[in-house]
Amino acid sequence: MNKLLLVVAFAALTGCLGVAQQEEMHGSNNTPADPTPEPPLPAPTVDMAGTDDAGNCGAMEFALARVAPNVMLVADRSGSMSQSIAANSATTKWVDLKAAVSSLVTNYDAVMRLGAAIFNSDGDCKADNVDVPLGSTAGAAVMSKLNGQGPAGNTPTALALDTVIAKGLLNDKARANYVVLATDGVPNCGDVDVKKRIDALYAATPSVKTFVIGIGDVNNTNPTLLNQWADAGHTARAGATHYYQTNSPQDLKAAFDAIVGGIVSCDFKMMQNAPDASLIRVTENGQLVSPSPTSGYTYDATTNTVTLHGAACDMLKTNAATKVGVSYGCPGPPPIP
DSSP, X not given: OHHHHHHHHHHHHHTOHHHHHHHHHHTOOSOOOOOOOOOOOOOOXXXXXXXXXXXXXXXXXXXXXXXXXXXXXXXXXXXXXXXBSSXXXXXXHHHHHHHHHHHHHHHHGGGSEEEEEEEOSSSSSOOOOOSEEEEETOHHHHXXXXXXXXXXXXXOHHHHHHHHHHHTTTOOTTSOEEEEEEESSOOOSSOOOHHHHHHHHHHSSSOEEEEEEEESOGGGSOHHHHHHHHHHTTOOXXXXXXXXXXXXXXXXXXXXXXXXXXXXXXXXXXXXXXXXXXXXXXXXXXXXXXXXXXXXXXXXXXXXXXXXXXXXXXXXXXXXXXXXXXXXXXXXXXXXX
């Protein structure tokens, strides 16, 4: 009896009560089998905030895609483009335009989706071509089309915009859409209501803004008319001249740089959802960017997009090597490599 009590006590201490009792009752001398091992504990689950069951924090890095804007160049190649941009210029306006677009491509081809509609398309009054559809790194194709044509014919500006609208290339709701209209003269070929087309572009969904560049001495254009176009395109500049008046090859290059440099995207599409916007952390070159619609970042939950503003956006536009990171998780920014 004492022996049985001793075995029971030992079994209780070792968690093997059933096995010890069975051996004693049957008088078995066999060594008992090892008890079945306990199943491993489940791995800690990690929520979307990067916090596991134990409260450990490890934010996750989002994959980002920079959202390049659509930029449709609507370029005048009428006969007057064979003239000089100014009295002291040795080159033609057409040559100057090609040089300015070439500079634009060199600086911004990787961060925009460029296209081109060159008017007229037949040496007279037709404007029924989109010479280069909008696309990434399309600068070489645009330059090829510009180099393959020269000044001739009339200025069917309104008809050129009709073609751009009809092709539907600026109906991309996932990115910003723009027209850059560069011309050296007033429209002709019957229908000259350019403002009507620019109004239609802006009223479309998505809305399309139109920038206007006047090429050459103001006597070749109608400043009042081009001001109206810039106003309709919602791109009016401060001062008496709302459009970009260019009276030298340098002016023309500067106009393209100012326009496209100002619209190069500071939008970043996040490849994963962020259920709680307060847990987003944005960095630029490893430095934390604060939430601010004027000098930091904003987050659009409907498109899952982070947009930089103010100085943060300026840094991105002026330095192509700028690194932007977006993470989601615990308070405080995680280290960005």
